Amino acid sequence: MEKDTGKGGINISFDELNWQYSLDDLDSFKDLTHLINLALQKIRENIPNSVGYFFVLQPEYHEYKEVVREGKFSIAEDSDLITYLAIKNEIINKKDIGSDVFFKSDDEKILNFLFSKEMGVNVIIPVVYRFRMLGFIAIALKDRDANITKEEKMFLKLLKESLKVSLFAAILIDKRFHDLLTLVDLSRKMEGFDTYEDVSDSIVELASQVVNFDRGVFYEYDPLSGKLCPRSMKHLEDLPELDVGQSVSGCIFEKKKPVMINNIKEHVFFNEINREKFISFSFISVPLIASKRDFGVLTIANSKRNEEFSVDHLYLLKIVASVIVDVLENKILYQRLEKSYFETVSSLATALEAKDKYTRGHSERVMHFSVGIAEEMNIGRDTLREIKYAAVLHDIGKIGISENIITKPGKLTDEEYEVIQSHPEIGADILSSVDFLKNAKEFVRYHHEKINGTGYYGKKLGEFPYEAMIIALADSFDALTSDRPYRKATHPEIALKELKKSVGKQFDQPTFDAFIRYLKKNNMVRQSLLL
Structure with a gap:
């Protein structure tokens, strides 16, 4: 010893x-x-x-x-x-x-x-x-x-x-723990995305949070064309589409097996088939494949000899790809359920309007006007989607109102007017059980509010969702420019002059101005119109 x-x-x-x-x-x-x-x-x-x-x-x-x-x-x-x-x-x-x-x-x-x-x-x-x-x-x-x-x-x-x-x-344990925390954080971040498109557009950025690399691309598979189309990239631009089996990424997608190569020049097969210029030294390519759908392939690359990838990098990227596939599948399923429910409820609103020739198509027109106003005001995509849903469903609560009151040609009595005033609350209740409509239902609830506090609930500007005012303006404009039992439709420019009187009372100036810009862009009023 x-x-x-x-x-x-x-x-x-x-x-x-x-x-x-x-x-x-x-x-x-x-x-x-x-x-x-x-x-x-x-x-x-x-x-x-x-x-x-x-x-x-x-x-x-x-x-x-x-x-x-x-x-x-x-x-x-x-x-x-x-x-x-x-x-x-x-x-x-x-x-x-x-x-x-x-x-x-x-x-x-x-x-x-x-x-x-x-x-x-x-x-x-x-x-x-x-x-x-x-x-x-x-x-x-x-x-x-x-x-x-x-x-x-x-x-x-x-x-x-x-x-x-x-x-x-200790270094290995520390790295594994750090990797685990990163993956957990990544999973939470992905669950925060609202749509399949949000996830797809962020795949390369998500991968870069786990593995360092110079350049990367996620090719999304298009089953209609049979092509792999660049969807999200890092330090790359203007990449061409690939055929399945073409170049490194196309080959990995076709074989459905992840690959890590350090120094592609020394690998005869991949060096021979490579047509992706950004793959000049080391690369990892991982297919994103689900049981019933092929989403695409993620390829990352390093160009420097001292920045080779390791088995750990491949392992982490495979885990990330697996999580991304699960999230993509969930988003597709959720969006299908969302679309199905929206179409079902919308069909109820359409059926309701069909009973009255004067209101037929009203909700769809209000939706287009509302979305147009919101786009002019540069409102974010998520809120834009909620405005779209709320606008098309804004009168869904009239399902709970007697048809005799809804279609009455003459003036409503005080009792009947009180009943009709309940339709926003009924509409919000109908939508309250649907998670993706939790914000939209509030827009429905308050779409008859006025900024001076004289609306159905007596709320003033700042006390109800701003988006509800957008729908209220679109609703009022369509009501004025549509035929009613007691009057003919008003010309759009005359309707705007009438609505201008309500600026500062029912609507604010920026929303009204945005609506005018939208109407002019779509040639619904004269470009020279001054109000």
């Missing part, structure tokens, strides 16, 4: 030394930070008046970062100092480094900082495992002899050996 000198100069085995310095404690680490703190604590206990700095490899950033003080200082992986430490792989004194001609001027700046009064490093201990330096410990000796004793050197030698496997495991 190998022997060495422990405390008191007695020759003992490495196992006994390990016990003597309590280095078995290092095996109890919970995570990377905990392991580093344990190691630094052992240094403080066994080397008096010392301060330790632990630098750990950050593979994604190609640098060694000082961990405990949250990256106060970092050193590039390709620096001469890192190469020197990895080659030497032994405890190194300040004087040995200072006298070595190995270093260039750039590394002198690093050394000057390490040896400065701020850090005051005297000893560096590299931790190398499987031919890669996982990190190194820099130790500053304060208010004492700048040289470590023989016993301290033995302790550091043993610490270095004890840390190798533990540090490798």
Whole structure:
């Protein structure tokens, strides 16, 4: 058994030394930070008046970062100092480094900082495992002899050996935990998307949150044309469509198996078929395939030799692709259910209008006007969709109103008017059980409000959804420009002049102006019309 000198100069085995310095404690680490703190604590206990700095490899950033003080200082992986430490792989004194001609001027700046009064490093201990330096410990000796004793050197030698496997495991655990958190966050983010299109347009951006790469593209499969069409990209533009089986991405989609290649030039098959110029060195290509649908293929690439992909990257990208496929399937199903429900309720509104020739097509026209106003006001896509639903369903509550009242040709009595005033509330109740209409139902509820507070509920501007006012304006315009039992339709320009009287009372000026712009764009009123 190998022997060495422990405390008191007695020759003992490495196992006994390990016990003597309590280095078995290092095996109890919970995570990377905990392991580093344990190691630094052992240094403080066994080397008096010392301060330790632990630098750990950050593979994604190609640098060694000082961990405990949250990256106060970092050193590039390709620096001469890192190469020197990895080659030497032994405890190194300040004087040995200072006298070595190995270093260039750039590394002198690093050394000057390490040896400065701020850090005051005297000893560096590299931790190398499987031919890669996982990190190194820099130790500053304060208010004492700048040289470590023989016993301290033995302790550091043993610490270095004890840390190798533990540090490798801790880095791996830390990375896996970080990957897991990233994937969980990614899943939440994807669930926040409203539509299939939202997810498809974000696939490359989502992948970039898990794996670093220079360029990437998601080709969406179009079953009608049989083509792979670029849908979302990173640092790419104007990519051509691919046939199934064509080039790298087309081949991966056809074979339905993910592939990772580092240096495509050395791979005869893929180098021969490659027609995608952005794949010049390393790439990962993953098909997005569900049980009943082929969505497409995601291909990412790096052009630099020092940024090769690893099996970990392939593993993560396969998980991301799997999650994306699940979300895409759910969005398609949800959108089908949403469309089905919307069509069912819309058909009820259409059936209701069909009973009265004067209101036939009213809801559809109100929908077009409302969407037109909203687009002129640059309202977001999600809200635009909610306005569309609310507008076409704004009178759905009239299903609960007697047909005699709805179709009455003459003036309504006070009692009848009170009944007709209940249709927005009935409509909101009808839509209340449908999750995707939770905002739209409020637009339906308040589409007879006026900004001066004289509407059905007596709400003023700011007390009811702004979108409800858009629908109210569209509703009023269509009512004026449609035939009624008691009058003929009003000309659109005359209707606008009439509605202008309600600006500041029922509608605000910006909404009214947006409606005029929409009507002019669609040639429904004269371009020269002034109000």
